[in-house]
Amino acid sequence: MVKAVVGANWGDEGKGKITDMLAENADIIIRFQGGANAGHTIVNNYGKFALHTLPSGVFYDHTTSIIGNGVALDIPKLMKEIKSITDENVPMPRILVSDRCQIVMPYHVLFDQYEEERLAGKSFGSTKSGIAPFYSDKYAKIGFQVSELFDEEILKEKVERVCNLKNVLLEHLYHKPLLDQAELLDTLHSYRDMVAPYVCDVSLYLDKAIKEGKEILLEGQLGTLKDPDHGIYPMVTSSSTLAAYGAIGAGIPPYEIKKIVTVCKAYSSAVGAGAFVTEILDEVEADELRRRGGDGGEYGATTHRPRRMGWFDCVASKYGCRLQGTTDVAFTVLDVLGYLDEIPVCTGYEIDGEVTTDFPVTSKLEKAKPVYETLPGWKGEDIRGIRDFDQLPENCKKYVEFIEQQIGFPITMVSNGPGREDIIYRTSKLAK
Numbered sequence: 001m002v003k004a005v006v007g008a009n010w011g012d013e014g015k016g017k018i019t020d021m022l023a024e025n026a027d028i029i030i031r032f033q034g035g036a037n038a039g040h041t042i043v044n045n046y047g048k049f050a051l052h053t054l055p056s057g058v059f060y061d062h063t064t065s066i067i068g069n070g071v072a073l074d075i076p077k078l079m080k081e082i083k084s085i086t087d088e089n090v091p092m093p094r095i096l097v098s099d100r101c102q103i104v105m106p107y108h109v110l111f112d113q114y115e116e117e118r119l120a121g122k123s124f125g126s127t128k129s130g131i132a133p134f135y136s137d138k139y140a141k142i143g144f145q146v147s148e149l150f151d152e153e154i155l156k157e158k159v160e161r162v163c164n165l166k167n168v169l170l171e172h173l174y175h176k177p178l179l180d181q182a183e184l185l186d187t188l189h190s191y192r193d194m195v196a197p198y199v200c201d202v203s204l205y206l207d208k209a210i211k212e213g214k215e216i217l218l219e220g221q222l223g224t225l226k227d228p229d230h231g232i233y234p235m236v237t238s239s240s241t242l243a244a245y246g247a248i249g250a251g252i253p254p255y256e257i258k259k260i261v262t263v264c265k266a267y268s269s270a271v272g273a274g275a276f277v278t279e280i281l282d283e284v285e286a287d288e289l290r291r292r293g294g295d296g297g298e299y300g301a302t303t304h305r306p307r308r309m310g311w312f313d314c315v316a317s318k319y320g321c322r323l324q325g326t327t328d329v330a331f332t333v334l335d336v337l338g339y340l341d342e343i344p345v346c347t348g349y350e351i352d353g354e355v356t357t358d359f360p361v362t363s364k365l366e367k368a369k370p371v372y373e374t375l376p377g378w379k380g381e382d383i384r385g386i387r388d389f390d391q392l393p394e395n396c397k398k399y400v401e402f403i404e405q406q407i408g409f410p411i412t413m414v415s416n417g418p419g420r421e422d423i424i425y426r427t428s429k430l431a432k
């Protein structure tokens with residue numbers, strides 16, 4: 001069976017932990033979109049790890065980890081990441097890289113920086129990992145596919161063509177040093193040698209695996225609101241963050257995705273610019289949640305940037321779950337809220353004097369003001385270690401039930417700590 005683990009919101013919902021946990025019963029875990037610009041934090045018996053390219057199943061010795069064709073593959077970063085985990089005594093994972101995966105080129109990273117510089121104050125808050133230039137080139141059909149590294153003739157011709165094009169921009173738009181063809185070709189030869197042991201016809205491999213009844217997990221990066229079509233465009237990422245894209249970014253039939261686990265955090269956080277309706281504007285209050293949040297604070301796993309903090313947003317989460325096609329909600333980081341006397345929950349947006357529970361397009365979102373309902377907290381009661389939903393404090397259960405009702409999707413998992421075992425399975429009335 002194929003399951004997807006995806007985010008409902010702006011990312012950082014705790015997908016890594018949920019994937020790592022579900023990977024225990026999986027044979028194959030696949031990354032299907034995004035690049036090394038975001039990351040998952042995973043805590044397990046080997047230690048604490050920040051993964052950027054590798055799927056969250058790499059810590060088990062029974063799983064195969066796949067980088068699907070939809071990913072922006074930064075080959076040196078992948079190699080570094082493999083080394084960073086094997087250096088900590090994690091056994092060498094079985095890794096496959098799709099031969100149709102495209103490569104983040106050294107100049108993509110440069111163009112990302114140059115463009116942010118050029119835009120100055122009007123930038124998109126890019127992490128400058130080359131992801132936007134990478135996907136632009138992919139769709140402009142001047143990207144490099146892994147398979148092309150193994151055909152010298154194609155490679156040479158393409159390097160020449162692309163360098164000529166990029167150098168016009170470097171010279172006249174950015175006023176920066178030009179690309180050197182021979183140097184780029186050498187770099188690509190080194191990439192070829194690095195990636196060669198992992199290259200695979202992934203869609204064929206998965207076709208066989210599905211027929212054999214293997215358990216397959218698709219691991220998404222970021223969340224619905226960062227999707228280029230359905231998110232808060234233009235403050236979005238450059239590849240689709242939706243479970244539906246899992247079919248494309250891995251190369252499997254869409255109808256094979258039977259379960260879609262959408263991860264929702266018990267409060268909100270966001271990175272980068274863009275409308276964030278439930279943002280906590282009081283810096284002291286925001287900082288307290290930021291420091292207590294996640295496991296060791298809400299700071300970017302890749303960039304270490306402090307995240308913007310907010311209260312739970314039912315409007316955004318209902319929309320986020322709907323667009324993912326959610327079958328199950330995993331509600332995470334609930335333990336962190338235990339310090340509050342009462343907890344505001346956003347149940348509607350007021351836009352031009354009217355209240356709505358439907359998430360709007362970006363131009364209207366900029367005008368939205370949150371409508372809050374305040375729920376009582378469960379201050380002083382530590383919920384970590386609880387494994388049974390009924391054992392949770394009454395107000396804590398009510399918080400989960402209230403949110404489930406507002407978003408309209410079944411919360412079947414509640415995560416109350418960063419570890420694999422910190423999970424409460426729950427039967428939901430909304431489950432189909």
Ligand code: GDP
Pocket residue numbers: 007011012013014015016017039040041042043222293294295296301332333334335336415416417418419422
């Ligand atoms: P991802 O990109 O969606 O995987 O999310 P991140 O890795 O950026 O953020 C999740 C953070 O929260 C990580 O540090 C996790 O270890 C941590 N985490 C996940 N679930 C829980 C939980 O239920 N409670 C606590 N306290 N931390 C959690």
